Amino acid sequence: xxxxxxxxxxxxxxxxxxxxxxxxxxxxxxxxxxxxxxxxxxxxxxxxxxxxxxxxxxxxxxxxxxxxxxxxxxxxxxxxxxxxxxxxxxxxxxxxxxxxxxxxxxxxxxxxxxxxxxxxxxxxxxxxxxxxxxxxxxxxxxxxxxxxxxxxxxxxxxxxxxxxxxxxxxxxxxxxxxxxxxxxxxxxxxxxxxxxxxxxxxxxxxxxxxxxxxxxxxxxxxxxxxxxxxxxxxxxxxxxxxxxxxxxxxxxxxxxxxxxxxxxxxxxxxxxxxx
Amino acid sequence: xxxxxxxxxxxxxxxxxxxxxxxxxxxxxxxxxxxxxxxxxxxxxxxxxxxxxxxxxxxxxxxxxxxxxxxxxxxxxxxxxxxxxxxxxxxxxxxxxxxxxxxxxxxxxxxxxxxxxxxxxxxxxxxxxxxxxxxxxxxxxxxxxxxxxxxxxxxxxxxxxxxxxxxxxxxxxxxxxxxxxxxxxxxxxxxxxxxxxxxxxxxxxxxxxxxxxxxxxxxxxxxxxxxxxxxxxxxxxxx
Numbered sequence: 351x352x353x354x355x356x357x358x359x360x361x362x363x364x365x366x367x368x369x370x371x372x373x374x375x376x377x378x379x380x381x382x383x384x385x386x387x388x389x390x391x392x393x394x395x396x397x398x399x400x401x402x403x404x405x406x407x408x409x410x411x412x413x414x415x416x417x418x419x420x421x422x423x424x425x426x427x428x429x430x431x432x433x434x435x436x437x438x439x440x441x442x443x444x445x446x447x448x449x450x451x452x453x454x455x456x457x458x459x460x461x462x463x464x465x466x467x468x469x470x471x472x473x474x475x476x477x478x479x480x481x482x483x484x485x486x487x488x489x490x491x492x493x494x495x496x497x498x499x500x501x502x503x504x505x506x507x508x509x510x511x512x513x514x515x516x517x518x519x520x521x522x523x524x525x526x527x528x529x530x531x532x533x534x535x536x537x538x539x540x541x542x543x544x545x546x547x548x549x550x551x552x553x554x555x556x557x558x559x560x561x562x563x564x565x566x567x568x569x570x571x572x573x574x575x576x577x578x579x580x581x582x583x584x585x586x587x588x589x590x591x592x593x594x595x596x597x598x599x600x601x602x603x604x605x606x607x608x609x610x611x612x613x614x615x616x617x618x619x620x621x622x623x624x625x
Numbered sequence: 626x627x628x629x630x631x632x633x634x635x636x637x638x639x640x641x642x643x644x645x646x647x648x649x650x651x652x653x654x655x656x657x658x659x660x661x662x663x664x665x666x667x668x669x670x671x672x673x674x675x676x677x678x679x680x681x682x683x684x685x686x687x688x689x690x691x692x693x694x695x696x697x698x699x700x701x702x703x704x705x706x707x708x709x710x711x712x713x714x715x716x717x718x719x720x721x722x723x724x725x726x727x728x729x730x731x732x733x734x735x736x737x738x739x740x741x742x743x744x745x746x747x748x749x750x751x752x753x754x755x756x757x758x759x760x761x762x763x764x765x766x767x768x769x770x771x772x773x774x775x776x777x778x779x780x781x782x783x784x785x786x787x788x789x790x791x792x793x794x795x796x797x798x799x800x801x802x803x804x805x806x807x808x809x810x811x812x813x814x815x816x817x818x819x820x821x822x823x824x825x826x827x828x829x830x831x832x833x834x835x836x837x838x839x840x841x842x843x844x845x846x847x848x849x850x851x852x853x854x855x856x857x858x859x860x861x862x863x864x
Contacts, residue, residue, distance in 0.1 A: 377680045381687075457795075457841035458834045459802035462813050466834065469820060470827035564696035571806060578698065591710065595703050599695045606694035 396593045404584050411580035412601070414494075418566045418576060421498050423559055426505025431544070433506060434513025448510065455507030461568050463504065468496040468572040497569035505562055512554050516547035549620055556613035560606050577601065633823055641819040641829065648815035649836050651729070652801040655811060658733035660797045663740025664790075670745030671752055672774070685745065692742035698803050704735045705807050728809040732801070740797055747789035751782035784855045791848040798840055812836060 401408075436448040455463065475481055475490050489495050520543055528538040567578035575583070577598065584594040633640055673685045692700065709726050716724055755778065763777040805814035816833040820826040 375679060378683060381680075381683060453842075454834075454838060457838040459799040459813060459837060461802040461805065462816070462830060462833055462837065465813070465817060466827070466830035469817070470830045473824070473826050560694070564698075567696050567698045568803075578696070591706050592703075595699060595706075598699055599691075599703065602696055602699060603691065603694045 392593070392596060396596075397588070397590055398593060400584055400588045400590070400594075404580065404587075407575075407580045407583070408577070411575060411577040414575065414579075415563075415566050415577040415605075418494075418497060418501060418569060418574075419559075419563050422501035422505055422566075423562055425498070425502040426562075427509055429502070429506035430509035430513050433510030434515075434517050434547075437510070437514040438517045452507045452510050455504055456511070460500065460504050460565055461571065464497065464500040464568055464572060467500045468493065472496060493573045494569070496572060497574045501562065501565060501569070504565065505558070508558055508561075509555070512551050512558065513547060516551035516554075517543065519550055520546045552613070552617055552620075556610065556617070559613070560609055563605060563609060564602070630825065630828070633819075633825055633828060641815075641823070644815050644819060645812065645829070645832060645836070648810060648812040649833075649840075651809075652798070652811040652813075653840065654729065655732040655736060655801045655804065655809075656794075656798040658729075659736025659740055659801075660794055662733060662737025663744050663793070663797070666737060666741025667744025667748045668779070670741060671748035674745065674749050675752060676770075689742040689745050692739055693746075697739055697800055698806060700739055701735050701803050701807060704738055705731055708734060728804075732804050732809055732811075735804070736797060736800055739800065740793055743793055743796070744790065747786055747793065748782065751786035751789070752778060754785040755781045784852075784859055787848070787852045787855050791844075791852070794844060794848070795841055798844070799837070802837075 433448045433451065436444040437452075438445075440448065472490070481487060481490070524542055524546060525538065528542045533541065566576060570576055570579035570582060573579075581594045581598045584590070588594070670685050670689065673681045677685065708731060712724065712726065716722065759777055759781055760773060763773045768776065801811050802813040804811055805817065808814070810818075812833055816829050820829040823829070
């Protein structure tokens, strides 16, 4: 029975009507009605005139948030793979620093790291002779590179840990089979070890990417105007307490839902038998 | 500027060490309070999700989904402002005077609500990992539901829950830093104030980092001991 039910849930193309019927129980209809009622009340009684005025800025903020998420996840993951690998097969002078890096970054708050980079390093850079003339200077004066850097460092540390477990968890027999076929170490890594580890880590990476999305608003504290930064401007401009924050929460809910759906699509594309 | 002025970290007033330690203590207080509140909410939430009727289960699902999908920073702002606002309105409605909520209580409340959603999931999964026969046996002995929970369910789920709960404790200690954004003077905010006043940013942020890291490492040691103790009846080789 439960098997059939779970099959039905998974096979969404099968019979959407029947599925909807199972899901829509009377109390759920009431709950949805209450939820819609609250939304309607918020729309009716709240002040939303500012939406038109700030619309362009909100889109811009959304773009900044998504760009921060994508770039920090990408850069962070590129570092996470060698960090994870070094901890599994590296010699002590590689695995030690990798482990220390993960422990230190995971043991301190991201907000502190962000402020350390922005205020701490940011105050040191101008003292380096010749840096004002270099091509880096225009970037070092902006806030967003520090935001991307600290988000990427944090993601690299957390995912380095995840990839360590994933690399270690690939069955030794599969690697031996690859070696028996005469694959070079690089080919073995590229064709077997990395794909299999990625496959194992995918569900965890999904959760971690959602966590990363939820970390992005911290960059607003170093004057990067992401979605949260725009909403902060709205709040100080209109002196409204609830409406901007509720809209913000709603947008993040939607973004999380979209992220989860995207990852589920990828997870379903890979057959999982015996994993 | 080149050399490091360690005197800035001295405990007495020309140095900022005492201020940092006071902030550190407040961070730990909030983390502890919020974590305990989160545990209580988590046990309640897990019970609701496992044994509640359909309505309660859906309400719990909504709570955990929403809290886990919205950034902590946004939740903290929402709960911090709306919590104090609603409480004061309630007080006015009951004809009492507006109360001034201490930052400590508000911080504990906010961290607790966030932690509650995560610990609900951890505890629910841990309870589901208990062999069902144990709970059935307790029921067969005629124990009341409360007694079953106190004597069997909670102790038996502990070994399964400890890794997740330990993780949540570490998250709680780091989430207290977010309260700096609403102006609560815990470690991160006082660090920023000290750094701003002396212009020695790197020194103070590194010092605060050492304090947070120390807390994490000490916690890890204690967690290891607790885990060992909680698992003492369980065979080691569990595939």
